[in-house]
Amino acid sequence: MSLLHRGRWITLLGLALLAGVYVRALAFTPVERLQGPAQKIYYLHVPAAIWAETAMVLVGLGSIFYLFLKDRRLDRFAAASAEVGTVFAAIVLTTGPIWGKPIWGTWWTWDARLTSTLLLFFLYIGYLLLRGAVRDPALGARYAAVLGICGMCLVPFIHLSVYLFRTLHPQPIILKPSAPSLPGSMLATWLFSLGVFTLLYVGFVTQRYALSLLWEERNGA
Amino acid sequence: MAELLRQAWAVARKDLLLEFRTRTAIVSAVVFTALVLTVFNFGRDPTAVSALDLAPTILWVTFTFAAMLALNRAFQLELENQALEGLLVSPLSRTSLYWGKLLANLAFVAVVESVGLPLFVLFFNVPVGRVLLPLVAVIALATVGFVAVGTLFSALVIRTRFAELLLVVLLLPFLVPPLIGAVQVTARLLGDRPLSEAVGYLKLLAAYDIVFVSLASFLFRFTVDE
């Protein structure tokens, strides 16, 4: 089975399971007392946010190894991870306001977490623009790697600003130093969803990777 | 190390000499700063928002925009007669080239800021006398960080189409942490709050400087070679 097909199957499986997440979230997980049904978006929002950020870190790691090993597979992976990260950041930026309207009473607030995802999104856009702006592929890969590494190092600084800047955002519920404070069934649904997003990330990246491989073969590069 | 600094100084000195000869860029940047400060004055409602509330934001947006002009200039001037190629053929180390450019950029931005700050005080009637020294220290701390990243990126975009525009797009996300830090510390200083309230932001600024100056010094060698 070709890489492209494998990626396609992983993605399809991920999408099917995502439907499963929502069946479970809507039918078998209790409605949150204060937020009501709007909270259901949380199962989409937070895993997407986690993977949008993780993708940037993986772009950075791929870039470091690319600069040293000059292995084009690493560059292809970094490029694929950046595109998938862009999509996930877009999901976060779409679901955030949808949740924010009923809960905060406004579509957009300059809340630090939403802002930092927006910055991450801009970072991705810049990365993709830079890749497109250089004609020689080897040069473009090297430039993108430099930006990818800087981007990875920027992520913790964006996070630091989250804790320093006053924020409207619900504080982290699961990924915090003390034990998770989510009821068991919600936690189970959430973990299920995180797993599904992991699968989706792998599926998307595999497909994108396979496509750039095909593109390079077609263009003889 | 001594050789590294000697070469960096040679590059910075040459850049500043060139700047001194033409003066176009520095005069434009200073005028630009004055214009932005003027525009800000008309862009607020003086009865609704006091100058002091808005002052830190005005100061830092002006400084970061002016700095971008300087950054675009840094490697543009090496394109004349392909001098950059000459630098790369010479024994000049890539790190020295980066530090030379960083030094020249910092000098350039420092000149713009030292004109911008008095204008800012004059236009917005902000009392800075008592906090002048810490304020200058904060300006230096924040400026080093974003100019370090900007110098790296200006080398990154030099061989791309739409270099000036791309530099701004790439740089803006990286401006935000130092901008937030600088605005918050400046606000505490101007509001006569104890500096202990701003320790977190000062640490953020210092950490940003250390991380990105070292990272850019290391990564620069991957940007200029063809």
Place this chain on the structure above:
Amino acid sequence: MLLAEGLHHAFGRVVALDGVSFSLAPGQTLAIFGPNGAGKTTLLKVLAGLINPQAGSARVDGGRRAIGWIGHQSHLYGHLTVRENLLFWGSLYGLSAARRAARAAEVLARLDMSDRAGEPVWSLSRGLLQRAAIAKALLHDPAVLLLDEPFTGLDLAAAGQLRVLLGELHDGGRMMVLATHNVDEGAELATDVAFQRRGRFVHFAPRGTRGAAEIAAAYRRAMADG
């Protein structure tokens, strides 16, 4: 010694170097003839350390300090005077302040430009600019001269002067690599001749007693074959 082994480099799908190997000893001058796009400039850039080849290696005894580069571009800053330019480049090549002043005067005298030393580079004519560029390349007395299309854009008189100068430099025991698309130029300077096409040396031999006309005929035959 100058040594190139199995050089290979491509820009995307365009192959610029495809298995180029050769070596030069002091006193040898290699003339490389080839059409535009044959990869001559890429080869010189690899030798100068401007491009890291994707495969193979190039080595010049003494490294960058031993290389003088004369290309299409002068690498001189328009708003500095000829002397200021020379002093700056001299400092990058590690010459002491006294040494670079002396060398600058020396090379300017040799190129018959002493009276132009105080003029800004932007005011020079094309021919003078080329001479200033050669002065810059000779400043640190390099053991290896890399020349990329040095005759392009020169009028007949200036090209004649350059040919005489290169002849003198050659007799001084330097290594030279001269790349040009015009087979009627520079053949008589060479001790070795190569024809480059699509990144390969299709012909590479000592010149022996062959004259310029003979080489030109051989070149046209080599380019006509598939």
